[in-house]
Amino acid sequence: MGSSALPALAFPTRLILRGARLRWRRGLLTLLTAAVAVIPIVSYLALSAEVTQAIEGDLAAFGPNLLVIPESPAPGVAGARLDSRVVDRILALPESDSVRSWVPFLYGTASVGRPGTGTENGTPVVVAGTDFERVRAAQPWWQMDGRWPAVGSTPADSVVGEVLARTLNLTLDSSQSLRAVDPTGGGQDVPPACNCTIRIAAEVRTGGGEDQLLFIPLPLAQELLGAPGQVSVLQVRVASGDRIGPLARAIDAIPGADVRTIEQLVAGDRVVLATTSLLLLTIAGEALVCTSLAAVAIAGTALAERRSEVGLLVALGARAPAVRRLLGGDLLLYGAIGGAGGYALGWAMAASIGAKVFERPIPPELLGVLAALLIPFVLFSLATRLAVHRALAAAPVEALREG
Amino acid sequence: MARVRLAKKEDGLQPPQILEARERPPDHSVPDGPSMSRPIPRRVGRPVVVVSGCQKVYEGKTAALREVSMTVHAGEWVTIVGPSGSGKTTLLNIIGSLDQPSAGQVRVGGKDLARLDAADLADFRSRTVGFVFQRYYLIPYLSVEENVLLAQHFAGVDDPQAARTILRKLGLGHRLGHLPHQLSGGEQQRVCIARAVVNRPSVLLCDEPTGNLDGESSRKVFDAFRRLHARGTTIILVTHQEGYAAAGDRSIRLVDGRITDDGRSAPGRDGPASTP
Secondary structure: OOOOOOOOOOOHHHHHHHHHHHHHHHHHHHHHHHHHHHHHHHHHHHHHHHHHHHHHHHHHHOOOOOOEEEEOOOOOOOOOOOEEHHHHHOOOOHHHHHEEEEEEEEEEEEEOOOOOOOOOOOOOEEEEEEEEHHHHOOOOOOEEOOOOOOOOOOOEEEEEEHHHHHHOOOOOOEEEEEEEEOOOOOOOOOOOOOOOOEEEEEEEOOOOOHOOOOOOHHHHHHOOOOOOOOOOOEEEOOOHHHHHHHHHHHHOOOOOEEEEEEOOOHHHHHHHHHHHHHHHHHHHHHHHHHHHHHHHHHHHHHHHHOHHHHHHHHHHOOOOHHHHHHHHHHHHHHHHHHHHHHHHHHHHHHHHHHHHHHHOOOOOOOOHHHHHHHHHHHHHHHHHHHHHHHHHHHHHHHHHHHH | OOOOOOOOOOOOOOOOOOOOOOOOOOOOOOOOOOOOOOOOOOOOEEEEEEEEEEEEOOOOOOOEEEEEEEEOOOOOOEEEEEOOOHHHHEEEEEEHHOOOEEEEEEEEEEEEEEOOOOHHHHHHHHHHHHOOOOEEEEEOOOOOOHHHHHHHHOOOHHHHHHHHHHHHHHHOOHHOOOOHHHHHHHHHHHHHHHHOOOOOOOOOEEEOOOOOOOOOHHHHHHHHHHHHHOOOOOOEEEOOOOOHHOOOOOEEEOOOOOEEEEEOOOOOOOHHHOOO
C-alpha cells in the first residue's frame, strides 16, 4: 500500500503534510533559513529590552546626573546657597517630570563633642544637612551600620561617615552636641549657638567623601548654620539620559541657580549599549536581507521543480491562493519549525551575551516569540507569492509541458 | 447520429443544424455492466463547443492552428486525428482554456473563454471541462483516491464516496490507497479519467489518452470512454493513431494546423477493439 491515510485532517492539510514529508531535504534548508533570519532578531529584541532596562537601573544606582548649585564660584560656602524659592521653582518646571529623585544637602562646619563633658568645642567637622528618606531612596549604594534615622526624633538621629567616626571615636547611639564654627578660623561671624544635640543612629560607608561627613537632619542643619530655607546643592537624578539636557537648560535659566551635568559615566554606558544594539541590529538586518533572498530562491526552485504540478492544479481549476497554499504550505510548515528553533537559539545567544558582556540573566521576551512566528511566515509567504505569481503568468499548458 | 457541417472560413461561424435536440444534462457516472464494443448511436443536442477562426502562432512565428472552426454538440464524441505536429493538442488545450488562441473565438458551454477572468476560468476548468492527459499528471505523493479528490477540492465539492464509486466502476476499487507509481499505465490513465469526470463536466477532453498504453490497457480506457459517452458525456478525443478515428460519432482531421476533413465516421467503427 502507498501513503498512510490522514482522515482527521482536511484535504489541503494532508496534501501539504505529504509534500513536506516528501521534500524534507528542501525542508531542512527552509528550516535553516528561517532560523538564521530569526536568531539575530530575537537576540536583539531580548538584549535591547532587558539590557536597556537593566542599565537604566544601574545608572540610577550610580547616583545623580545633575547637580544644582547656587550662582557662585564657591558652592557650599555660607552666603552662596540656594533659596527654598529657587528650589520650588526648579521642582515646578515642566521638564521636572523626568526627575526620578532629588536630594538636598546643606553643608557647613561645626564642632562636635559630648554634651556636658566640656568637649563641645572639639574638632571642627563638615556637617551635611539632608533629608534621610530621600537619601535612602536615591543613594542605595550607602552601606549603613546601625539604623536609618527616624524623622523628628529627639535628639535628632544622625549618620556619621566611617572615617570620621573612627577619627573622633563617635560610637553608635552616642549623643553629641554641635556648634557652628568659623571654618576659616579667622574669627568670622558664626550663628548663635543652638541647642543642637544629635544621636549617632548609623555609620555610613560609601568609599567616597561621604565617609568624612556628619549627616544631620536638614532642618537642624539650617538652624545650626543660620540658613533657614536654604540648601547648598540639590543632587538630581533624571530618569533618562535624553531628558538631562532640556532640564539642565531650564534650570540654568532660573536666576540664582546654576547646573552641572554628570554625564561622563552615563554617556559611557550608553555608548556601550548603543554600540551593542547597533551591532545586533545590523546583524539582524543583514541576516534578514540574506534570508529573504534565500527564501525567494528556495520558493522559486521549489516551484520550478513542481512546475507541472502548478500546471495540473490550474488545469483542475485551482485559483492562485489555492496554489500558493498547497505549494507553499510545506515551506511555511518548515519555516515555522525553523522559527521556533531560531527563537530558542536566539534567546540562548542573547542569554550568553547578557551573561558575558552585561553580567545579567536575559529572560525570554514575548516580542521575540512574535518575531519568531511572524518572520518566517512573512518571508516564505511573500517568496511563495512571488514564485507562484511567476508560475501563473504563463499559460497552464506551458507549465504542464515544461514540468 | 449527429449530422455535422464544417464551418467555412468565408461563411463565418454557422449555427449547426441540430437534427435531434436533446437538452438533458449528461450523466458522467460510469455505468456498471458489460462494456460496449462500439458506441451507441447518439442523439446530439445544442452546441457545447464552438471554435471559430481560431489561430495559434507560437513565438518564432510557427503557426500551430490556422483559421480553425468547428462545433461540437452536447453528447457528441468527436475524435480529432492527424499526424504529430498538426495542432491537435494545441486545439484541445485552447478548448480547455489551458492555452490561449492568437486569434479567433472559442465558446464552451455558451461562454466566450476570452472574456472570462481568472476566477471564472478556474470555475470553468473545474466544472465545465475535464482533462485526460497522455502523461496522466497524477500527483505522485497522493493516493489514487486523493488524486481524484483533488479535482473535487477545487470545485468546492467534498464527496469522497462519489470519488470511490467512480474509481470502483473503473476497476480501481482495490487501488484506492495506492500511490500512482504502484499502478500500471492503464490504471494510472483510468485514475486520470476518474479525476476528469468526478465533477461531472460538460465536456471531457482527452489528449492521446492511450498514447502510452498497450493494447489491453487501451481497450479498457476506451471502454470507459464508451460507457461515459453512452451516458451522454461530450467527448473530444485527440489521437494520432488513425485506427482510433472511428471510435466516436465524428472525426475531424487536422493537417498542418488546418481542418482538412470534418465528417461522420464510417459505419462499423468500434475503436481500438477492432484495430489491428
